[in-house]
Amino acid sequence: MTAEPAAPFLAACRCEPVGRTPVWFMRQAGRSLPEYRALKGTRSILDVLTHPDLAAEITLQPVRRHRVDAAILFSDIIVPVWATGFGVDIVAGRGPVVERPLRTPADLERLRPLDPEADTGYVLETVRILATELPADVPLIGFAGAPFTVASYLVEGGPSRDFAKVKALMHADPGTWEALVDRLADMAIASLGAQVDAGADAVQLFDSWVGALSPKDYERFALPATRRVLDAVGALGVPTILFGVGTGELLGLMASCGPNVVGVDWRVPLDLARRRVGPGRAVQGNLDPGACLGPVEVALEEARDVLRRAGGAPGYVFNLGHGVLPETDPGVLSALVELVHAEGPAGLRS
Amino acid sequence: MTAEPAAPFLAACRCEPVGRTPVWFMRQAGRSLPEYRALKGTRSILDVLTHPDLAAEITLQPVRRHRVDAAILFSDIIVPVWATGFGVDIVAGRGPVVERPLRTPADLERLRPLDPEADTGYVLETVRILATELPADVPLIGFAGAPFTVASYLVEGGPSRDFAKVKALMHADPGTWEALVDRLADMAIASLGAQVDAGADAVQLFDSWVGALSPKDYERFALPATRRVLDAVGALGVPTILFGVGTGELLGLMASCGPNVVGVDWRVPLDLARRRVGPGRAVQGNLDPGACLGPVEVALEEARDVLRRAGGAPGYVFNLGHGVLPETDPGVLSALVELVHAEGPAGLRS
Numbered sequence: 272m273t274a275e276p277a278a279p280f281l282a283a284c285r286c287e288p289v290g291r292t293p294v295w296f297m298r299q300a301g302r303s304l305p306e307y308r309a310l311k312g313t314r315s316i317l318d319v320l321t322h323p324d325l326a327a328e329i330t331l332q333p334v335r336r337h338r339v340d341a342a343i344l345f346s347d348i349i350v351p352v353w354a355t356g357f358g359v360d361i362v363a364g365r366g367p368v369v370e371r372p373l374r375t376p377a378d379l380e381r382l383r384p385l386d387p388e389a390d391t392g393y394v395l396e397t398v399r400i401l402a403t404e405l406p407a408d409v410p411l412i413g414f415a416g417a418p419f420t421v422a423s424y425l426v427e428g429g430p431s432r433d434f435a436k437v438k439a440l441m442h443a444d445p446g447t448w449e450a451l452v453d454r455l456a457d458m459a460i461a462s463l464g465a466q467v468d469a470g471a472d473a474v475q476l477f478d479s480w481v482g483a484l485s486p487k488d489y490e491r492f493a494l495p496a497t498r499r500v501l502d503a504v505g506a507l508g509v510p511t512i513l514f515g516v517g518t519g520e521l522l523g524l525m526a527s528c529g530p531n532v533v534g535v536d537w538r539v540p541l542d543l544a545r546r547r548v549g550p551g552r553a554v555q556g557n558l559d560p561g562a563c564l565g566p567v568e569v570a571l572e573e574a575r576d577v578l579r580r581a582g583g584a585p586g587y588v589f590n591l592g593h594g595v596l597p598e599t600d601p602g603v604l605s606a607l608v609e610l611v612h613a614e615g616p617a618g619l620r621s
Numbered sequence: 622m623t624a625e626p627a628a629p630f631l632a633a634c635r636c637e638p639v640g641r642t643p644v645w646f647m648r649q650a651g652r653s654l655p656e657y658r659a660l661k662g663t664r665s666i667l668d669v670l671t672h673p674d675l676a677a678e679i680t681l682q683p684v685r686r687h688r689v690d691a692a693i694l695f696s697d698i699i700v701p702v703w704a705t706g707f708g709v710d711i712v713a714g715r716g717p718v719v720e721r722p723l724r725t726p727a728d729l730e731r732l733r734p735l736d737p738e739a740d741t742g743y744v745l746e747t748v749r750i751l752a753t754e755l756p757a758d759v760p761l762i763g764f765a766g767a768p769f770t771v772a773s774y775l776v777e778g779g780p781s782r783d784f785a786k787v788k789a790l791m792h793a794d795p796g797t798w799e800a801l802v803d804r805l806a807d808m809a810i811a812s813l814g815a816q817v818d819a820g821a822d823a824v825q826l827f828d829s830w831v832g833a834l835s836p837k838d839y840e841r842f843a844l845p846a847t848r849r850v851l852d853a854v855g856a857l858g859v860p861t862i863l864f865g866v867g868t869g870e871l872l873g874l875m876a877s878c879g880p881n882v883v884g885v886d887w888r889v890p891l892d893l894a895r896r897r898v899g900p901g902r903a904v905q906g907n908l909d910p911g912a913c914l915g916p917v918e919v920a921l922e923e924a925r926d927v928l929r930r931a932g933g934a935p936g937y938v939f940n941l942g943h944g945v946l947p948e949t950d951p952g953v954l955s956a957l958v959e960l961v962h963a964e965g966p967a968g969l970r971s
Contacts, residue, residue: 561787
């Protein structure tokens with residue numbers, strides 16, 4: 272036992288009292304920062320994230336600039352499938368694009384298990400650098416894509432609006448779908464376990480697009496593989512966060528997958544979201560990234576509303592409801608961090 | 622007064638008892654039908670819908686094939702702005718694309734008021750043809766885009782995932798945003814009024830993308846203009862439907878805009894949606910279009926669940942939660958119509 276207090280971010284994830292509300296931003300490292308654009312130059316994302324020195328530096332940039340309470344590894348949810356030889360590329364302005372989408376049982380053979388050290392050693396090296404370079408009170412968040420969301424890229428062949436091919440596969444060939452998300456769950460478990468071994472202090476499972484499913488389909492087609500990942504990673508002793516967009520009706524089911532924290536987008540008021548998540552779990556979010564695109568006063572006013580709805584109760588991590596938009600003025604993010612720290616849960620200071 | 626019973630669709634919109642649950646499908650006319658593809662050939666959508674004989678025939682095709690309880694005018698929500706000379710095109714596989722997006726107060730001058738007969742006489746001629754050719758118990762639904770959703774295309778320049786430019790404009794220059802949705806409300810009122818005069822029996826206001834807003838932003842930036850359209854059109858004596866996707870948290874606010882019917886996507890179970898909409902209004906939806914892409918048994922099973930949740934109470938129109946996906950087997954839609962008619966509200970037969 273140590274007398275050192277836990278970092279506010281880790282304490283909040285575990286619903287413990289905190290001296291200040293912790294804050295970080297999804298996609299805080301990346302296009303919104305001029306120092307990122309300067310460092311990246313004309314390199315591709317995949318090129319940058321395979322260079323641990325660059326990836327670590329990019330991870331650190333927003334910690335220095337914004338004084339956020341957690342760092343998130345600079346990587347991509349598509350890295351494990353890419354690194355194991357499934358043909359996928361990240362196309363600027365579009366996202367992950369798959370050469371030959373996965374549509375048949377035979378295509379499953381093209382997905383091989385992940386050996387984290389052999390396949391993605393650069394990711395783990397980045398984690399190791401960050402474990403030594405980050406300030407002691409700024410934990411590192413590792414991450415993976417949740418099985419549904421990674422599967423959606425592999426099956427659709429790229430970003431999708433209606434997920435027609437995913438849903439056609441689910442309903443027409445549920446056995447292949449289940450085998451697919453099972454393999455992706457194994458890859459996420461391997462990747463997250465290795466990140467934790469290398470020094471990650473918490474992990475976030477990104478199920479960004481799962482809000483496309485009805486609650487019934489979520490329960491059948493996404494929940495079991497998601498729970499398996501969270502069970503395995505939770506057993507490693509680090510807090511887990513499960514995040515998705517458009518998941519208002521899924522929050523209770525997502526909580527039942529066992530994460531410490533459920534991410535909430537901006538569509539559901541935070542107090543309502545917390546009721547749906549239920550007791551014993553923290554929530555994270557829920558400022559609209561679009562509210563950061565106007566004058567700073569608008570963003571601050573919206574953030575105050577989020578903080579009011581958080582109500583000063585333990586178990587809240589301030590964040591946007593989705594990633595920072597590339598057009599965002601970094602000054603707005605820094606001002607948000609100041610506000611959240613200043614207007615923290617005064618009644619709960621430890 | 623006449624002894625003739627109202628068409629089931631119109632009765633359901635008004636929460637009156639019906640002999641069978643009425644059913645129609647958003648985007649029932651169009652790409653999923655081989656007879657549509659044969660008739661359209663290589664013509665563009667805008668070419669087809671400016672020819673009343675073709676547009677009327679396409680509107681009738683799904684009525685003949687599926688025996689649905691309502692026809693929806695074959696047109697597009699972008700027609701009024703296109704017809705008044707705002708540079709916009711419908712790009713196959715992408716949607717409406719705007720040459721010079723609307724971003725500044727000066728750009729507002731490029732939006733001129735709609736004169737329905739002079740600018741869109743072909744739409745009204747299509748309505749007139751359909752008013753004589755449709756069976757007496759199959760009403761014609763006219764439609765318009767709601768101000769928010771039309772504005773989103775004009776400001777973004779095309780379909781968007783994050784509506785960053787819309788939100789930036791709303792927050793940075795609310796006056797210009799409000800002037801924009803006000804002009805679009807006037808255009809919708811003019812267009813819908815003329816469609817009703819020409820013979821439309823009901824109207825649907827498509828606010829497809831408004832689910833991108835938080836309840837607070839909906840209330841400020843979308844609700845007032847939407848309510849103005851529904852007030853004006855409701856006064857004409859035809860039922861009104863307000864539809865959007867991803868609107869789980871907005872259903873109560875949408876109901877407060879005054880439509881007879883609130884559309885519900887597939888993310889919210891129908892019984893829960895009805896509670897959020899509140900008493901005195903009908904609901905329409907909420908089968909996942911993606912559930913129609915697998916075996917017919919899956920679609921029928923999902924439809925039975927929707928009907929169970931509808932509970933046989935008055936005020937329900939069966940539909941998908943969004944438009945028919947192009948890949949849909951038309952046989953699945955016909956089977957759904959049969960099921961819905963066969964498993965109608967037996968206890969309520971008049």
